[in-house]
Amino acid sequence: MDTxxxxxxxxxxxxxxxxAVITIVRGGRDDVSERLDRYADAQAIVEERRKTESDxxxxxxxxxxxxxxxxxxxxxxxxxxxxxxxxMTAGEFLAATVICIxxxxxxxxxxxxxxxxxxxxxxxxxxxxxxxxxxKSRRLNTFDSxxxxxxxxxxxxxxxxxxxxxAMEAVAREMPAPIxxxxxxxxxxxxxxxxxxxxxxxxxxxxxSEDLDLMITAINVQREVGGNLAEVLDAINFTIxxxxxxxxxxxxxxxxGRYSGxxxxxxxxxxxxxxxxxxPSFIMQLVEDPCGWIMIAVAVGxxxxxxxxxxxxxDIDV
Numbered sequence: 374m375d376t377x378x379x380x381x382x383x384x385x386x387x388x389x390x391x392x393a394v395i396t397i398v399r400g401g402r403d404d405v406s407e408r409l410d411r412y413a414d415a416q417a418i419v420e421e422r423r424k425t426e427s428d429x430x431x432x433x434x435x436x437x438x439x440x441x442x443x444x445x446x447x448x449x450x451x452x453x454x455x456x457x458x459x460x461m462t463a464g465e466f467l468a469a470t471v472i473c474i475x476x477x478x479x480x481x482x483x484x485x486x487x488x489x490x491x492x493x494x495x496x497x498x499x500x501x502x503x504x505x506x507x508x509k510s511r512r513l514n515t516f517d518s519x520x521x522x523x524x525x526x527x528x529x530x531x532x533x534x535x536x537x538x539x540a541m542e543a544v545a546r547e548m549p550a551p552i553x554x555x556x557x558x559x560x561x562x563x564x565x566x567x568x569x570x571x572x573x574x575x576x577x578x579x580x581x582s583e584d585l586d587l588m589i590t591a592i593n594v595q596r597e598v599g600g601n602l603a604e605v606l607d608a609i610n611f612t613i614x615x616x617x618x619x620x621x622x623x624x625x626x627x628x629x630g631r632y633s634g635x636x637x638x639x640x641x642x643x644x645x646x647x648x649x650x651x652x653p654s655f656i657m658q659l660v661e662d663p664c665g666w667i668m669i670a671v672a673v674g675x676x677x678x679x680x681x682x683x684x685x686x687x688d689i690d691v
Contacts, residue, residue, distance in 0.1 A: 455579045457508035458551060466501060473497040488660075512551050513580060519552040520584050521617065524610040531603045537592060538563060555580060569596070584613045627687040634683030638676050 450463040474497040481493030523544050530540035545557035555576050562572040573589045595602040649656040659665030
């Protein structure tokens with residue numbers, strides 16, 4: 374029986390590797406950018422459809438995409454993946470989630486039985502979402518750090534006689550990723566027939582930044598009522614730079630409390646693991662006794678509550 378389970382786990386692991394390779398090969402470029410490029414050339418999209426129609430239908434991720442095309446949660450997944458700039462579709466993400474659940478559950482069952490397998494399966498369900506959330510957060514922080522220089526470039530371009538769209542094209546050429554990628558996408562969407570306002574609102578939907586929302590609101594107001602857009606953006610640029618400076622100071626002042634929360638929350642887990650390595654029978658009494666599960670639940674709840682309280686204290690809105 375153990376040999377069969379090992380073969381099953383090995384097959385699942387190999388399948389996960391093959392699926393990851395297929396995803397990486399297919400994700401050489403951003404799917405959204407590829408579609409925008411193809412739509413910009415009508416002849417290219419016809420040829421591309423002829424070449425790839427039969428191949429795409431054979432992939433699990435594309436079949437899931439077809440089934441989930443009009444589902445609300447699928448649109449939310451696409452927005453999250455686009456914000457994290459991950460070259461995956463909603464179907465591929467759900468397939469990867471299923472694979473993670475199976476892998477974590479099988480590994481947990483091989484080590485400690487059905488209870489650990491259930492816990493590991495739940496962890497496997499959240500692992501892809503944690504990865505997307507972390508990637509999106511890092512990309513958003515990088516975007517915010519580049520926004521002040523971007524506005525400065527747009528101000529200089531507008532003062533030199535460029536239109537707003539031409540200034541965005543200059544940003545797409547001159548600035549590094551990820552902000553250049555987002556502005557390039559805005560330019561392509563406008564070239565495909567969307568209005569500037571709609572294209573910029575799509576960017577805000579992908580990148581939920583307060584500073585970006587402030588800049589786009591100023592541009593939309595100027596397009597409707599007129600005014601000197603360069604001066605308005607210059608004032609917004611000063612505000613954004615001051616906000617970034619104040620956020621840096623607040624983050625430095627709250628670093629001790631923030632890392633204290635991490636340390637206090639991690640210490641009971643590390644201590645439990647250390648005692649398990651030294652004396653496994655002592656810790657296993659918690660698992661074997663029903664009262665032990667109650668104690669574990671109370672301890673985990675207390676750790677989580679304490680971590681959230683500390684996080685709320687040090688989270689100062691600027």
